[in-house]
Amino acid sequence: MKQVALIFGYNDYGSQIAKNIIQKYKEVIIFKLDDDELRSDMQEHIIESFDLSDEWSSIEKKYDLNECVAFCVLEDDAENIFLTISLRSQFKDLMIIALSSDKESANKLSMAGANKVIPVVQTTAQMISDILDKPVVTEVLHSLLYEQSNLKVAEIKLEDASYFKGEFPTQVKWELDYNIMLLSVIHTNGNNEFLYSSKERHHPLEDGDSLVVVGYEADIELFKKRIGVVK
Amino acid sequence: MFKDWIVDAAYALQTSNRYQKTRKFFYNLLENSSFQYKRYFDITMVVLIIVSVTILIREVKHDVPSYIVDLNTYFISFIFFIEYLLRLWISSSVSKTIIEHKEKDTLLERDFNLSLAFWRIVQDKLKYMTSITAIIDLLAILPFFHQLRLLRIFILFRVFKLFRYARSVQTFASVLISKKFEFFTLFIFSSIIIFVSSVLIYIMEANNPNSAVNTLYEAFYWSIVTISTVGYGDITPTSTESRFVAMLVITAGIAVLAFTTSLVVSAFTEKLDEIKELKSIDDLAKIEEFYIICGYEKIAQEVCKNLVKNNKLLILDEDPLRIEQAHKDGFEALNYDPGSIESYKRLHIDMNKQVKAILCLRESDVENVYTTLTVRSFNKKVSILSLLINNNNRKKLEFAGVNEILYSKELVGLVAREFVGKPVAFEAIHALRSELNNINIDELLVTQRIAQNFTFVEELVHRKYRLLLLGIYKKSHKHFFFNPMGSMVLEEGDVLLIIGNVMFMKEFEQYLNKKRVK
Incomplete structure (x- = not known):
């Protein structure tokens, strides 16, 4: 987990991201462009200025960028792409999450070196259609993802899969024995396979696999103990 | 006393739910195109019209059994007569007019003038009765009086009644009406050409023994046939002067034809959006x-x-x-x-x-x-x-x-939080939502039929379809139960949250519905 979050964007998006991630990072720094007006809702955060023509040396001096995650959330797509490419050209290993207004900009941001792009229009539209078409699914997934209930979704990395003795994921009675549900398995090669997909039925659990499970927090913790992930 | 009785009756009708409901029903049936039963009514009327005209055509050269003729003369005419009366009834509200006049007179502190109210009612009804569609309706009923043999030809007016039931014809008429000034101008122009050319050809040809034009009527007939560019050839100009007139009429005919075509086309182009809009609204009602x-x-x-x-x-x-x-x-x-x-x-x-x-x-x-x-x-x-x-x-x-x-x-804030916190879980859930690899998360409503088929969760055998039952949203508890026990009772209105292959989900849904009712 990275230690410092750098949010480039002194706007509503920056404010909302800062509000949501502040618990997860030691430091959250919001960078504002010189002509951005001061906002009352962001006073509790550390605010620093930046310029799109910056060489980033001052940031480099202050923070270990290998331990940082950068959020590029300028509202102007062109500026955001410029910012992303500027950061990537300087810092090869920096984790960059960028905001795009549409799919076209999302592609450009990926080309500019963003690790993850959040397309605002598509994300919002998907949420609206999910609320209308699948209200129960949306509510459950929302509470799962955003931790609004005891139900959690967790990633468990199997450093040692000996507990399962080479069993296939479909052979394990996840629901009955552990009161959890296995959604997918991420194999050591990075492939994400859902349980019950045809490929998954022929792949035993191995060291280094990651399990994505859903369950109550207590059950997940108990499961971790039983398989030896937590001592 | 009589006035009071009339006013009381008007109020009674106006406030009677049954009367108003009946009136509204017939209004919808006859006039409201979005009313669900109007379509069936229209189809019935069209069938009656076709039957009626077919019988008339058959009668021209063949013997038709008397009961069929009677069907046409009495039964169909009677239905049209009832329709005419209903249309007359709904065209304006008698009780409403009386009440309006009464309240107006009360407000102005003067005696209620019943004759004025009646005059208004008569005016309203006459206005409807003198409309073209109402006249056609009336003429279509006339064959009922079969003693007057001539009146039987009025069955043909029933064909015109088709206009009432065909929306496209009404649309066509409304489009043409929008260009009535242009059409009127064209009509005047054509009339002048026809009149002048008829008179000229009559003067030039009437005394010519070789010419077929002997009367003004024949000259008029020739003029119309020529200007319409039909040209039967039964009457042809013989003198040089009359041929010159013919050339002018032919030239004018081409102009009239081109002008008419362009008028119709431009009228439709201008009204196209409106026609599409009406069509959309019509479709919407369905x-x-x-x-x-x-x-x-x-x-x-x-x-x-x-x-x-x-x-x-x-x-x-x-x-x-x-x-x-x-x-x-x-x-x-x-x-x-x-x-x-x-x-x-x-x-x-x-x-x-x-x-x-x-x-x-x-x-x-x-x-x-x-x-x-x-x-x-x-x-x-x-x-x-x-x-x-x-x-x-x-x-x-x-x-x-x-x-x-x-x-x-x-939403962006929440997405960012989840992504940085649990990137793998985030991607897994995102993949589920976007149906990547055909694996999806969906909700399945427990219908009355499914609830009758399956009493307990353990009966669902979802695993056979390689599906994961994430949980059940119980309508009665308004709560989501994760990993429900096999002994949980299924109730109508519950929602099953299932994860799996889209195809298997469909098969599972069919299985739940197919199983025979216990």
Whole structure:
């Protein structure tokens, strides 16, 4: 987990991201462009200025960028792409999450070196259609993802899969024995396979696999103990 | 005394639910094209007309059994007569007119003038009876008086009654009426040409023994045949002068024909949008459930693309360019202002029954608040979902009556939090939502049939279909039960949350419905 979050964007998006991630990072720094007006809702955060023509040396001096995650959330797509490419050209290993207004900009941001792009229009539209078409699914997934209930979704990395003795994921009675549900398995090669997909039925659990499970927090913790992930 | 009795009767009718309901039913049946039974009524009438005309045609050269002739003369005519009376009844309200006059006279503190009210009623009814459609209806009934043999030809007027039941003919007529001034000008021009050429040809040919033109009527006939560019050839000009006149008439005929064609085409071009709009509104009345999307900007465009897979949509936007874009994208869209009550009135829809939800998707809080208030001013029930652009306006939208608010910036914050916190889980859930690898998460409603088929969760055998039952949303508890016990009872209205291959899900759903009722 990275230690410092750098949010480039002194706007509503920056404010909302800062509000949501502040618990997860030691430091959250919001960078504002010189002509951005001061906002009352962001006073509790550390605010620093930046310029799109910056060489980033001052940031480099202050923070270990290998331990940082950068959020590029300028509202102007062109500026955001410029910012992303500027950061990537300087810092090869920096984790960059960028905001795009549409799919076209999302592609450009990926080309500019963003690790993850959040397309605002598509994300919002998907949420609206999910609320209308699948209200129960949306509510459950929302509470799962955003931790609004005891139900959690967790990633468990199997450093040692000996507990399962080479069993296939479909052979394990996840629901009955552990009161959890296995959604997918991420194999050591990075492939994400859902349980019950045809490929998954022929792949035993191995060291280094990651399990994505859903369950109550207590059950997940108990499961971790039983398989030896937590001592 | 008589006046009081009339007024009492008028009030009694006006306040009688049964009377008003009956009157409304017949109004809908005869005049309201969105009324579900009107279509069947129209079809019945068209069949009767076709039968009636077929019998008449058959009669010309063949013997037709007397009972069939009687059917045509009495039965069909009687039905048309009843229809005529009903149309006359619903054309204006007698009781309403009497009450209006009575209340007006009371307000002005003068004696109620019954004769004035009756005169008004007669005027209203006469206005209807002298309309072209009512005259056609009346003439179509005349064959009933079969003793007057000549009147039987009026059966042909029944063909004209078809206009009543064919919307396309009405549309065609309304398009032509929009150009009545141009058509009138054309008519005057043609009449002058026909009159002048007829007189000229008569003067030049009438005394010529070789010419077929002997009377003014024949000259008139030749002129019309020539100007229409039909030219039968039974009458031809013989002298040089009359041939010159013929050339002028032929030239004028081409001009008249071209002018008429261009008039009809331009009338249709001008009315095309209106015709399409009427068609859309007509179609809308037949849709059981649909969403109304207010505004067609970027987010709305994406929402429409997602929703159209499983739903019917109607887009309203006051910007013609955005509506044009919606049409290009293949959506049903009307250039109506979603912030105007008039727009919803023109749709002729039942908001509570037909509209699943109204989505205020303008990228402006001002517009969304305005649209919400507009809808709430005439409907409190319909569900409204709105975008929120600036968080400071959240309370305004809530106060206006929005049921669900979506703030995209907050959503981005939540997505960012989840992504940085649990990137793998986030990707897994995202993949589930977007049906990657055909693996999907979906909800399956427990219908009455499914609840009758399966009593307990353990009977579902979802694993056989390689499906994961994530949980059950119990309607009775309004709570989501994760990993439900096998002994949990299934009830109608519960929702199963299942994960798995899309194809297997469909098979599973079919299995749940197919199993025989215990």
